[in-house]
Amino acid sequence: MNNSKTVSISRGEASSLIKLLIGNTSASQKLSNDELLAILTSLKVEARETKKVTRTFTKESLDVLVDYGSISNALEIRLEALRIIANALLLSPDLREQLDVVPIMAQQYKKGASTDEELVVGRIMFLSTMQPRTYEADVLKGLHEYILLHITRHSEGDLCGSSLPALTETCKLLFNVLCKFSDDSPSYEDVIRPLSTIIKRLPRTLNSVSRAVISCLLKLPCMLNVCFTDGATMEQLEMLFEVLDNAIRTQSLDTPGFDDSIVPLLLLLSNIFTSAHNEDVTEYFKTMIFPSEKERCRPLGASSSLASHLLQITTKPTFMKSREVIFQLMWDASDRDVRKFIYHIGFGYAIGYIVNHKIAVPDDVLRENMDKYPSDNINVVTGQRLDTEDQFSPLANMTDEEKEREAERLLVLFERIRANGVINVENPIRTAVESGRFQVLPD
Structure with a gap:
């Protein structure tokens, strides 16, 4: 490397670094890969802060970096260039609006990419598809091939720590495509089984990977017909409820953002229930979301079951989204019958949903003897058996x-x-x- 280039790199002059990259494209004597890597590594520092991104990068400079991110360059060169682009797009909405690299990226990487490339390319295309855009059919076809290739590869390979971030970025890209281009895109039915395989193989925890996969399944309208056939429904349901149960037990209900994190899973379960035509499935749902008869020795919601945790969520003002989905699922599982609804969860929990949705309540619904239900010994408000109220009374420690x-x-x-x-x-x-x-x- 000559002295002028060394000086520019050591000073970290972003404009000088970009000029070196531009000049190299037309120079008769090209920079070596080591020299290019040093320039790109120095320039990458400028793409880590919002103010520096705004001051340093333009659409024109990113176009130059897109050229260096081409698959025709050495892997380490293109990875550094792609990382700079990804950071700049992340920090600058204006650049996301000006630069659209999806047509180039989808075409270049639809035949394959390493895990590191999938991570950064997926992130760039995810950020690019956040903007409202219109794509030609061949671009959408290339996106479909890219996504299907990598989703399938993950479903068949090792779901280890190093591959999970890349899988997450591909799923986030898929979610964007399903939200914004589904009417014009090829059918994504072929990604459902690989996604279903992936979710079954992942740990039963609600993390960034499982949330991304669940969100994609939720957006695929044909998912229920492909994924949840009668033969596989119970296995899938047990897995999803285990993920939900683990998420609620391992997180404090006061954790910021927890409401948003569990909504897609709750919505997916709700969609499965409303689409189910199998009595075993509907009965399984009821055993999972409604407190059991054994729990009625105390007021409902006081035990450690998943059903009790769901009822507790409905009382939290920070769970506005989740509690509506939970209540809707419980209402549907009660056959939209107000008597069954109150019996299953108690009037104390049910009243909020009843009032908000202006559901008519029969005059005799709060009588202790409701016809057709084994509630002659049930406190309709709390759901607790009357013969255990003295033993487990919440008033026991009150003055x-x-x-x-x-x-x-x-x-x-x-x-x-x-x-x-x-x-x-x-x-x-x-x-x-x-x-x-x-x-x-x-x-």
Whole structure:
């Protein structure tokens, strides 16, 4: 390397580095791979901060880097160039809008790419497809070939630590394509079985990889017909519920972003249920999402089962998205019958969904003896068996004054519900007080 080039690199002058790359394309004596690698490595530092990206890179300079990212160059050269492009696009929405490399990348890498190349190329195309664009049929066909090739390779290969980030980027790209180009793209039905194979082979945890795969399955409208045939449905369901159970048990419900992370899985399960025409499948769903009869020795939601955790989520104000999906699934699994719905989860949990969706409640729904259901010994509000209320009463550790305040709070709550026209029934708290189950304390 001559002295001028060495000086430019050591100073980290981004404009000088780019000029060296541009000049090399037309120079009679080309820079060696070692010299190019040194220039690109120095330039990559400039692509790690938003301010430097804005100051350093333009569409023209990225076009030059796209040339160096071509498969005609040595692997280490093109990888460095592609990493610079990926970082710049990540940090600059303006560059994402100006530069579209999908036609080039899809065409060059549709026949294959190393894991490192798949990671960075997938990320570049994912960032490029975030912008609203229109592609010709041959570009969409190349994208399809690229995605199918790599999804299939992962389904047949080792799902190890080094390959998972690349798989995640390819799935994110697929998700973008399904969201924005599905009407014009070739059918992606052929990626469903490889994706299904991948999700079964992944650890039963909800991480970035499994979330990406689940999101793709959720966006494939024909997925239920291909993936969840009668012969494979139960195995798939057990796996998905295990992922959900592990996610809820290993994460605090106060973890930021947890609501968004479990919504795709909940939606996928909900879609499976509504599309199922198999009694075994629907019954399995009910055993997983509704508390068992054994759990009724305490108020519903107090045990450690998955069903109880789902009920707890519905009470969290930070789980606005998840609780709506959970309630909808429980409502559908109750045959959209308000009596069954209240029996399955208790009026205390059900009332929010009932009010929000303006569901009519029969006048006698809060009576302790509801026809057709084994609830003659059930507290309709809490779902707990009446004969265990004294043993596991949540009031056991309260003072008399605290009990009185709690009774007053519930009394006011039910009066408000009646005033809103949701139900027209005698207030059960007032009835309990009048029957002697609550005692009014003297002044």
